[in-house]
Amino acid sequence: MARVALVTGGTRGIGAAISIGLKNAGYVVAANYAGNDERARAFNQEHGIDVYKFDVSDFDACAAGVAQVEKDHGPVEVLVNNAGITRDGTLQRMDKMSWQAVVDTNLGSCYNMCHAVIGSMRERKFGRIVNIGSINGQAGQYGQVNYAAAKSGIHGFTKALAQEGAAHGITVNAIAPGYIDTDMVAAVPEKVLEKIVAKIPVGRLGKASEIARGVLFLVADDAGFVTGSTMSINGGQHMY
Numbered sequence: 164m165a166r167v168a169l170v171t172g173g174t175r176g177i178g179a180a181i182s183i184g185l186k187n188a189g190y191v192v193a194a195n196y197a198g199n200d201e202r203a204r205a206f207n208q209e210h211g212i213d214v215y216k217f218d219v220s221d222f223d224a225c226a227a228g229v230a231q232v233e234k235d236h237g238p239v240e241v242l243v244n245n246a247g248i249t250r251d252g253t254l255q256r257m258d259k260m261s262w263q264a265v266v267d268t269n270l271g272s273c274y275n276m277c278h279a280v281i282g283s284m285r286e287r288k289f290g291r292i293v294n295i296g297s298i299n300g301q302a303g304q305y306g307q308v309n310y311a312a313a314k315s316g317i318h319g320f321t322k323a324l325a326q327e328g329a330a331h332g333i334t335v336n337a338i339a340p341g342y343i344d345t346d347m348v349a350a351v352p353e354k355v356l357e358k359i360v361a362k363i364p365v366g367r368l369g370k371a372s373e374i375a376r377g378v379l380f381l382v383a384d385d386a387g388f389v390t391g392s393t394m395s396i397n398g399g400q401h402m403y
Contacts (some may be wrong), residue, residue: 165190165243168242168382169193169195169280170192170194171219171276172195172246172247173192173245174193174194174195174214175206176345176369178246180370180374181243181245181330182194183210185379185382186212191237192330193213193214193236194213195244196214196216197216205216206337209256215231215232219246219272219276219367222266222274222278225276225278226278228279229279230279238283239283239293240291241291242280242290243292244273244292244294244295245295247297248265248266248314249265250310253306253308261309265309269313270313270314270317273317273320277324277335278294278298281333285328285331286332289332290334291333291334293335293336293338294317294320295317295338296321296337296393297310297340298341298397298400300315301339301401318339321335321337321391322391325390325391328390329391334386334387336381336389336392336394337394338378338393338394339394339395341395342363342368342400346384348368363397363400364400365399366398369397374396377396380394381394
C-alpha cells in the first residue's frame with residue numbers, strides 16, 4: 164500500500180516540486196498551504212494532489228490538519244516540513260512581529276507538525292521526516308537574523324529528534340537548499356541576484372526539482388541508515 168506523505172508549504176516553489184516528485188514516485192501526497200486559495204486550487208486541479216489549508220505556526224491547527232489528512236488518506240508516514248516565510252531587515256529595524264512570525268512559521272512549525280505525527284510513527288515503527296533548512300541557516304545572511312536563526316534552529320532540531328526516533332524506525336534529516344529559482348528568489352533585486360549567482364561555483368541558481376530529488380532519497384524505505392544528517396544542495400556555494 165502506498166505510503167502517505169504530507170508536505171507543508173506544498174503547493175508552491177520548492178514545496179510544489181517535492182509534492183509532485185513524491186506523487187510521481189508512488190506516494191499518496193497531501194499538500195498543506197497557508198493562504199493562496201486560488202493557487203492551491205490550480206495546483207490541485209493540475210496535479211491531482213489534495214490540498215489542506217491550515218496555519219503551520221498554530222499548534223492546534225497543525226494537530227487538526229494532520230487529523231484530517233489521516234482521516235482522508237491514512238496515517239502520515241512521511242512528513243516534509245518545508246513551509247517558510249521571510250520578513251527581512253537589519254536587527255536595528257526589525258520589529259518584534261517580523262522576528263516572531265518567521266521563527267514561529269519556519270521553526271515552530273517543525274515542532275508543531277512533528278508533534279502531531281511522532282506518536283503514530285513510533286507505534287508503527289516507521290517514519291520519515293525531512294526538514295527544509297537553508298544555506299542561510301548555515302552561513303548567515305545580512306538582514307536575515309530572524310530567518311537565519313530559525314533555519315539554523317531546524318538543523319539542531321533535526322539532530323536531536325533523530326536521536327529520539329532512531330530506535331523506533333524513524334529517520335529525521337534536513338536539507339539545506341542554496342539559492343533556488345523560485346518566486347521568493349525572483350523577488351530579489353536583479354543586481355543583488357547577479358552577485359549571488361556569481362558566488363555559486365556551478366554558475367546558476369538551483370532548480371526546485373533538485374531539492375525534491377534529495378527528499379526522495381531521504382524518505383525512501385531503504386534509507387533507514389541515514390538519520391540526523393543535513394544534505395546541502397547549494398551548487399558548492401557553502402561547503403563545510
